[in-house]
Amino acid sequence: MLQRILVADDDQSIRRLLQKIVEREGFEVDTAADGSEAIASLQERDYAVILLDLMMPHVNGFEVIEYLKKNPQSLKPVVLVISAYTDQRFRDVDPDIVAGVIRKPFEVSDLASIVRLCVTGFEEHVLRASGDDWDSAGAPN
Numbered sequence: 586m587l588q589r590i591l592v593a594d595d596d597q598s599i600r601r602l603l604q605k606i607v608e609r610e611g612f613e614v615d616t617a618a619d620g621s622e623a624i625a626s627l628q629e630r631d632y633a634v635i636l637l638d639l640m641m642p643h644v645n646g647f648e649v650i651e652y653l654k655k656n657p658q659s660l661k662p663v664v665l666v667i668s669a670y671t672d673q674r675f676r677d678v679d680p681d682i683v684a685g686v687i688r689k690p691f692e693v694s695d696l697a698s699i700v701r702l703c704v705t706g707f708e709e710h711v712l713r714a715s716g717d718d719w720d721s722a723g724a725p726n
Contacts, residue, residue, distance in 0.1 A: 588704055589613045589630065593623035593649065594638040594667065599689075603636055603667075606697050612704060620644025624652050632662045634703045636687075639668045639678075650682050663703040667691070 590612050592603040600616050607614040612633075617623035621644040623637070635653075639646035646666060653664065664682055669689040678686070684703070687696060 591632040591635045593617040595641040620649045631658045635664045
């Protein structure tokens, strides 16, 4: 079973926190400080879960999502967007690629549980942000 996680966030403290959370769950983790590093990692290996910040320099999270859409992995990863933004930008996130949105600030224990569930499996790989309104296709309204 693939148990490698990619953490892509330009904030070093958030990136380190996410790395520690994932490592404590017993998974291998790679980190990227921006979207170009994330894409380079995606070109090298497959991931079970991708924790992706949307607002990064050089190449942003939306561009990483577009890369994943055009270059599907051999095993489809569960992509979770982690962001402090609550604006309409999430309407542009492709629900065929992104399984869910985790808002900053997040609870460490909640995030650990979500990552564990994503890696160890459940039938439907769709996670929804609490309090969000979703349509029947699983896309944010």
